[in-house]
Amino acid sequence: xxxxxxxxxxxxxxxxxxxxxxxxxxxxxxxxxxxxxxxxxxxxxxxxxxxxxxxxxxxxxxxxxxxxxxxxxxxxxxxxxxxxxxxxxxxxxxxxxxxxxxxxxxxxxxxxxxxxxxxxxxxxxxxxxxxxxxxxxxxxxxxxxxxxxxxxxxxxxxxxxxxxxxxxxxxxxxxxxxxxxxxxxxxxxxxxxxxxxxxxxxxxxxxxxxxxxxxxxxxxxxxxxxxxxxxxxxxxxxxxxxxxxxxxxxxxxxxxxxxxxxxxxxxxxxxxxxxxxxxxxxxxxxxxxxxxxxxxxxxxxxxxxxxxxxxxxxxxxxxxxx
Amino acid sequence: xxxxxxxxxxxxxxxxxxxxxxxxxxxxxxxxxxxxxxxxxxxxxxxxxxxxxxxxxxxxxxxxxxxxxxxxxxxxxxxxxxxxxxxxxxxxxxxxxxxxxxxxxxxxxxxxxxxxxxxxxxxxxxxxxxxxxxxxxxxxxxxxxxxxxxxxxxxxxxxxxxxxxxxxxxxxxxxxxxxxxxxxxxxxxxxxxxxxxxxxxxxxxxxxxxxxxxxxxxxxxxxxxxxxxxxxxxxxxxxxxxxxxxxxxxxxxxxxxxxxxxxxxxxxxxxxxxxxxxxxxxxxxxxxxxxxxxxxxxxxxxxxxxxxxxxxxxxxxxxxxxxxxxxxxxxxxxxxxxxxxxxxxxxxxxxxxxxxxxxxxxx
Numbered sequence: 256x257x258x259x260x261x262x263x264x265x266x267x268x269x270x271x272x273x274x275x276x277x278x279x280x281x282x283x284x285x286x287x288x289x290x291x292x293x294x295x296x297x298x299x300x301x302x303x304x305x306x307x308x309x310x311x312x313x314x315x316x317x318x319x320x321x322x323x324x325x326x327x328x329x330x331x332x333x334x335x336x337x338x339x340x341x342x343x344x345x346x347x348x349x350x351x352x353x354x355x356x357x358x359x360x361x362x363x364x365x366x367x368x369x370x371x372x373x374x375x376x377x378x379x380x381x382x383x384x385x386x387x388x389x390x391x392x393x394x395x396x397x398x399x400x401x402x403x404x405x406x407x408x409x410x411x412x413x414x415x416x417x418x419x420x421x422x423x424x425x426x427x428x429x430x431x432x433x434x435x436x437x438x439x440x441x442x443x444x445x446x447x448x449x450x451x452x453x454x455x456x457x458x459x460x461x462x463x464x465x466x467x468x469x470x471x472x473x474x475x476x477x478x479x480x481x482x483x484x485x486x487x488x489x490x491x492x493x494x495x496x497x498x499x500x501x502x503x504x505x506x507x508x509x510x511x512x513x514x515x516x517x518x519x520x521x522x523x524x525x526x527x528x529x530x531x532x533x534x535x536x537x538x539x540x541x542x543x544x545x546x547x548x549x550x551x552x553x554x555x556x557x558x559x560x561x562x563x564x565x566x567x568x569x570x571x572x573x574x575x576x577x
Numbered sequence: 578x579x580x581x582x583x584x585x586x587x588x589x590x591x592x593x594x595x596x597x598x599x600x601x602x603x604x605x606x607x608x609x610x611x612x613x614x615x616x617x618x619x620x621x622x623x624x625x626x627x628x629x630x631x632x633x634x635x636x637x638x639x640x641x642x643x644x645x646x647x648x649x650x651x652x653x654x655x656x657x658x659x660x661x662x663x664x665x666x667x668x669x670x671x672x673x674x675x676x677x678x679x680x681x682x683x684x685x686x687x688x689x690x691x692x693x694x695x696x697x698x699x700x701x702x703x704x705x706x707x708x709x710x711x712x713x714x715x716x717x718x719x720x721x722x723x724x725x726x727x728x729x730x731x732x733x734x735x736x737x738x739x740x741x742x743x744x745x746x747x748x749x750x751x752x753x754x755x756x757x758x759x760x761x762x763x764x765x766x767x768x769x770x771x772x773x774x775x776x777x778x779x780x781x782x783x784x785x786x787x788x789x790x791x792x793x794x795x796x797x798x799x800x801x802x803x804x805x806x807x808x809x810x811x812x813x814x815x816x817x818x819x820x821x822x823x824x825x826x827x828x829x830x831x832x833x834x835x836x837x838x839x840x841x842x843x844x845x846x847x848x849x850x851x852x853x854x855x856x857x858x859x860x861x862x863x864x865x866x867x868x869x870x871x872x873x874x875x876x877x878x879x880x881x882x883x884x885x886x887x888x889x890x891x892x893x894x895x896x897x898x899x900x901x902x903x904x905x906x907x908x909x910x911x912x913x914x915x916x917x918x919x920x921x922x923x924x925x926x927x928x929x930x931x932x933x934x935x936x937x938x939x940x
Binding site for chain 2: 274538545
């Protein structure tokens with residue numbers, strides 16, 4: 256078991272190195288750089304542009320810049336410097352991490368708490384009205400573009416007379432110390448991103464859970480449990496336990512998926528998370544910020560997969576043996 | 578083979594939602610093929626008198642209550658003297674009948690011959706009265722016409738992108754499965770690496786690579802490429818799994834013993850035998866592609882004017898003030914939803930029919 260974990264962790268090192276190369280190449284392929292936005296501005300002289308390029312090291316060849324970047328990360332944990340914010344990228348990302356993680360974690364928790372029982376119900380009552388309703392709602396949830404869903408919710412909130420739609424707080428609470436009223440205000444705003452981000456993933460999870468459950472119910476081991484004369488409740492418990500196993504591997508990729516799922520919703524709903532931040536950095540060619548964000552998501556995915564593999568091995572002796 | 582086909586079609590048509598999806602898709606594709614004919618106006622023509630005009634009210638009885646058939650009224654634009662808000666007032670005494678097969682703006686039917694016949698519309702000049710089924714946008718362009726024409730991009734991007742990604746995925750996946758060993762490990766690691774970036778950030782980052790000064794048609798193909806660059810990995814994995822089990826089959830071994838070249842075995846034996854699964858995988862991946870294109874265009878990194886797509890149309894509805902005062906700008910979103918939903922239904926039905934044991938999902 257330990258050998259397996261250590262091997263998996265060691266594999267992550269070359270993977271992250273390759274990921275950094277991919278990030279860098281993607282950014283380098285983008286036409287223009289941070290300075291090119293000033294090129295058409297007659298108020299900025301060519302000398303100034305040259306100076307700026309030199310200061311930002313944009314005049315150096317790509318390979319040199321790549322190694323400078325990697326050297327910074329490895330030796331100092333420095334992910335580079337944001338051109339637009341004129342601050343280290345690490346700090347900037349760290350500042351927005353809080354809300355991003357909170358929204359992502361609450362969304363995931365809600366999704367799982369709802370999706371698993373719904374999937375189990377629909378598998379135990381296949382083709383019943385309840386199953387149909389859930390399947391249909393599930394399909395709707397997968398099919399509605401998240402940004403459109405966010406727009407619709409905002410529209411209805413506006414029509415119902417709400418004055419502060421979008422963001423996480425009403426104007427009077429921004430920057431105010433935490434009070435009970437501020438917390439309530441937060442809840443009033445938070446439900447929208449949770450619903451929008453949650454619904455699409457919820458539908459997918461529910462479908463997978465239903466599929467797993469149907470597979471297990473149809474398998475011979477459930478028949479043999481029944482043949483032993485176990486009551487339905489116990490049989491169901493065994494079925495659910497086994498149907499949950501494959502869900503663990505999905506759980507591993509949940510965090511990065513929800514992270515990236517919030518990007519567009521956060522732009523529409525104007526949330527202080529990493530999504531809009533990443534988007535603006537992309538538009539501004541703030542390349543170190545973009546690369547750091549991509550690397551960060553890649554790292555979370557790798558860690559998530561690792562944890563899922565370990566959990567699966569612990570849960571399922573068949574995997575542990577091979 | 579004949580029996581299999583019959584079983585598959587029967588099983589597909591038993592799936593009510595799948596058939597429903599298929600019908601909706603057929604209608605949508607007919608609409609986009611004859612888009613110029615169905616659209617009452619040219620999608621790029623601006624109309625100063627109808628900036629942000631709400632959807633036209635279609636009336637049937639005039640002021641005296643006499644039946645006049647469907648008609649709309651002439652509109653006059655004025656400004657509120659205090660708030661300077663634009664107000665449209667209908668001149669209820671005028672009757673502008675809505676007719677089928679009216680003459681309007683000229684266009685090239687299917688790009689072949691020039692005509693000015695439109696499926697429906699009004700004969701009045703667009704300065705006085707316009708038939709705006711879904712209202713007008715910031716430049717007074719008819720939103721219905723824009724949606725119909727924008728569908729051309731939205732409904733084909735998924736098809737082309739899927740085609741390209743299945744093509745790449747099938748080749749790489751079958752090479753990986755067929756040769757095994759070091760090539761397989763290399764390809765699998767590479768796929769795993771690419772998959773460690775979630776789709777949306779990668780899509781956005783890749784979409785920025787498409788140069789903004791390219792002509793719209795090039796941008797369109799650029800976006801298709803971006804979508805398929807990420808889509809092929811799933812196909813490759815399914816393909817590898819299928820090839821792994823197929824390559825031990827007797828007919829493949831026989832071909833090998835007879836000295837058939839590897840490429841020919843892959844082309845003639847392996848890919849045709851996985852075709853039905855490939856169709857399922859592609860149908861299931863189209864919705865994601867459509868959503869991807871609309872997200873990218875919605876954020877302004879995708880399709881650009883004068884071309885349009887449903888995602889790009891929805892971009893106009895992004896601000897709160899637009900939402901409140903011109904809610905009809907959200908209508909393109911409904912079309913995205915209908916298209917994606919229909920593809921999902923069809924994909925699901927097709928999988929149940931072709932792949933009852935859900936091989937594709939388990940791979």
